[in-house]
Amino acid sequence: MPKKVAIVGISAFPFRVRHPHYTYYRMAFETTKMALENANLSINDIDSAVYGIYNDFFERQFMPDIIVHDYIGMILKPGTRVTTGGATGGYAIRTAYMEVASGLSDVVLCLGVEKSNDCWDPNTDTRTPELVKAISYSADCEFVRPLGSFPAASYVLPVRAHIEKFGNPSEESMARVSVKNHGNAIGNPNAQSPMKITVEDVLNSRYISEPFKKLDCCLYSEGAAAMILASEEKAKEICKNSGNEPIWITGIGAGNDSNFGGLRKNLWSLTSNVYASKQCYKMANIKNPLKELDVAELHDAFTGQEILSYEDCGFIEHGKGYTLIDEGIVEEGGELPVNLSGGLIGCGHAVGATGIYQATEIVKQLRGESHRQVSDAEKGLLHSVGGPVTAYCVCIIMER
Amino acid sequence: MNNVPKKDFKEKLLAQIDQLNKDPNFHEYYDEMIIHYKYSVGELSKFFVEIRDNAKLFGTKCTKCGFGYFPPRLYCNKCYTKCEWTELSGKGEIIAGTIAHFGVSAFTDKVPISIAFIKMDGMDMAIRHTIVMDEADYKIENMKKGTRVKVQFKPKEKREGKITDFYFVLDK
Numbered sequence: 001m002p003k004k005v006a007i008v009g010i011s012a013f014p015f016r017v018r019h020p021h022y023t024y025y026r027m028a029f030e031t032t033k034m035a036l037e038n039a040n041l042s043i044n045d046i047d048s049a050v051y052g053i054y055n056d057f058f059e060r061q062f063m064p065d066i067i068v069h070d071y072i073g074m075i076l077k078p079g080t081r082v083t084t085g086g087a088t089g090g091y092a093i094r095t096a097y098m099e100v101a102s103g104l105s106d107v108v109l110c111l112g113v114e115k116s117n118d119c120w121d122p123n124t125d126t127r128t129p130e131l132v133k134a135i136s137y138s139a140d141c142e143f144v145r146p147l148g149s150f151p152a153a154s155y156v157l158p159v160r161a162h163i164e165k166f167g168n169p170s171e172e173s174m175a176r177v178s179v180k181n182h183g184n185a186i187g188n189p190n191a192q193s194p195m196k197i198t199v200e201d202v203l204n205s206r207y208i209s210e211p212f213k214k215l216d217c218c219l220y221s222e223g224a225a226a227m228i229l230a231s232e233e234k235a236k237e238i239c240k241n242s243g244n245e246p247i248w249i250t251g252i253g254a255g256n257d258s259n260f261g262g263l264r265k266n267l268w269s270l271t272s273n274v275y276a277s278k279q280c281y282k283m284a285n286i287k288n289p290l291k292e293l294d295v296a297e298l299h300d301a302f303t304g305q306e307i308l309s310y311e312d313c314g315f316i317e318h319g320k321g322y323t324l325i326d327e328g329i330v331e332e333g334g335e336l337p338v339n340l341s342g343g344l345i346g347c348g349h350a351v352g353a354t355g356i357y358q359a360t361e362i363v364k365q366l367r368g369e370s371h372r373q374v375s376d377a378e379k380g381l382l383h384s385v386g387g388p389v390t391a392y393c394v395c396i397i398m399e400r
Numbered sequence: 401m402n403n404v405p406k407k408d409f410k411e412k413l414l415a416q417i418d419q420l421n422k423d424p425n426f427h428e429y430y431d432e433m434i435i436h437y438k439y440s441v442g443e444l445s446k447f448f449v450e451i452r453d454n455a456k457l458f459g460t461k462c463t464k465c466g467f468g469y470f471p472p473r474l475y476c477n478k479c480y481t482k483c484e485w486t487e488l489s490g491k492g493e494i495i496a497g498t499i500a501h502f503g504v505s506a507f508t509d510k511v512p513i514s515i516a517f518i519k520m521d522g523m524d525m526a527i528r529h530t531i532v533m534d535e536a537d538y539k540i541e542n543m544k545k546g547t548r549v550k551v552q553f554k555p556k557e558k559r560e561g562k563i564t565d566f567y568f569v570l571d572k
């Protein structure tokens with residue numbers, strides 16, 4: 001039996017388009033400092049570290065983790081880097097969890113950092129095309145990358161397949177997700193894109209990859225997030241000193257699908273998400289996620305993807321995901337609010353940090369510290385996804 | 401319940417960041433990461449040589465379960481059995497497609513492009529590739545599931561034995 005694991009400290013370095021005054025290792029340092037303060041610990045109390053840093057081209061550095069490891073004062077202690085695309089954060093938490101659950105470490109730092117917008121395209125004097133070029137090397141370089149694919153064109157294809165099978169989600173339903181998540185980010189100091197917008201604003205924004213429009217897509221960010229995980233015994237001692245409630249990780253599921261979307265049986269379902277969520281519900285003994293969960297943070301890189309995730313995470317049957325947004329069930333005050341932080345669309349996507357950041361938002365909800373607090377929230381879901389056509393998926397249940 | 405953050409470190413940091421980001425006094429310099437390759441494609445060599453020299457597409461089929469792989473691979477990941485090469489007709493159909501109006505830096509002047517999962521006749525796996533169309537045809541209505549497409553090869557002198565040596569067109 002794995003040992004019980006609690007989250008005893010959290011922090012986030014605000015997600016912004018750029019942080020030109022910060023190196024990625026200083027961002028990592030500031031975030032570690034905040035997490036230690038949050039848990040009332042010093043770096044000497046940390047037994048080992050897990051780093052979520054996705055893309056070597058972003059940091060312009062291979063093995064950036066060993067530079068961070070030194071900078072934050074972890075010399076001569078174990079440190080492991082995780083890099084699994086957009087799911088880097090979720091997998092970093094899973095790895096940190098395993099270190100504590102196995103008894104190898106009592107207190108583990110799980111730190112995600114990404115500084116992506118130093119990439120620059122000389123031809124257009126803009127950053128995003130070069131940034132997505134850096135990402136494109138994550139696609140199969142034999143058969144996919146040379147053809148010029150990019151994340152929106154990759155993630156839109158399951159949504160297109162879903163539309164052709166079920167006749168939904170409509171562009172209006174997707175626009176409602178954009179309105180919700182941009183709106184939820186208002187009041188969140190860590191969010192990059194808090195905005196009060198209308199469905200019409202989204203529908204009037206230009207197409208990026210049909211039917212995704214500009215406001216259906218998240219923006220890339222620079223930012224960081226950290227969590228400190230501890231064994232039951234240590235957690236009780238740490239939380240006594242810090243005054244925080246320990247937040248327990250009670251379920252973890254993970255699964256990776258083929259990186260070739262064309263190998264999958266049903267393109268309209270993100271099957272890695274189905275597998276990972278079922279596994280984490282089983283471990284946490286959750287039968288009806290829509291009823292039993294109080295709050296969820298889903299990986300909404302794109303609006304349509306959030307709607308497919310409602311189905312694949314078992315909130316509702318396939319083909320009906322759109323009803324959850326159309327009927328307000330996933331809105332603030334609804335039965336299961338999704339992405340009250342703002343999600344990726346509202347907060348931005350600092351790839352290696354994103355999953356950890358969204359997990360800290362669940363912890364805030366369970367502690368009662370959120371800017372959009374669900375009263376008496378007891379159980380939350382983190383959903384962390386990445387890779388070509390959502391190949392990687394990690395789902396984590398956290399409880400008070 | 402603990403509703404009040406215990407320390408104001410966070411607010412101070414935020415104010416500091418927003419102040420710094422207004423300050424033009426920072427340094428950035430040009431840099432790049434480039435590695436050149438003569439990349440060996442091993443057991444896939446036949447696939448690329450047939451494209452370059454003969455303008456032919458080959459997939460592979462598992463000799464045990466018959467599953468058709470395109471892009472081709474040597475082993476079936478279900479049976480752990482070897483696959484054998486099989487020539488394709490060059491025709492297939494769209495499984496799902498999009499019209500992209502944005503591209504990575506090498507493609508920014510090439511948009512719109514159509515990207516689709518295409519299942520070749522006789523194959524079970526779909527390949528993600530581009531469909532080249534007349535300007536007026538770049539419409540999502542032309543990317544419906546089941547739409548027939550056929551392969552087109554670049555002229556022989558332009559073929560390099562790469563995935564970009566061919567593309568698809570609508571099979572009207």
Ligand SMILES: [Zn+2]
Nearest residue numbers: 462465476479
């Ligand atoms: Zn087989």
